[in-house]
Amino acid sequence: MVDQMQHINATVDDKILREFRDVIYRRKGLRRGDFQQSLEEAMVEYILKYSKSEKTKELAKRVKKEKS
Secondary structure (H helix, E strand, O other): OOOOOOOOOOOOOHHHHHHHHHHHHHHHOOOOOHHHHHHHHHHHHHHHHHOOOHHHHHHHHHHHHHHO
16 A cells, blocks of 8 residues: 655644644654654544544554554
8 A cells, every 4th residue: 555645735823833843842853754743643643533434533543553
């Protein structure tokens, strides 16, 4: 299975983005890809918490397992 990547263009509150980056820095450092990986982790957790679709939750669980 080939992973496909998508670009996201979003406007985010500056304070929220700054805090998100600070948390990433404290947790992981400043390695290349840390922001992307953390954003993906946050999206998976959001899906697991709020999605009503069991099929979507199963996909998120598989992604989480593969990334860990």
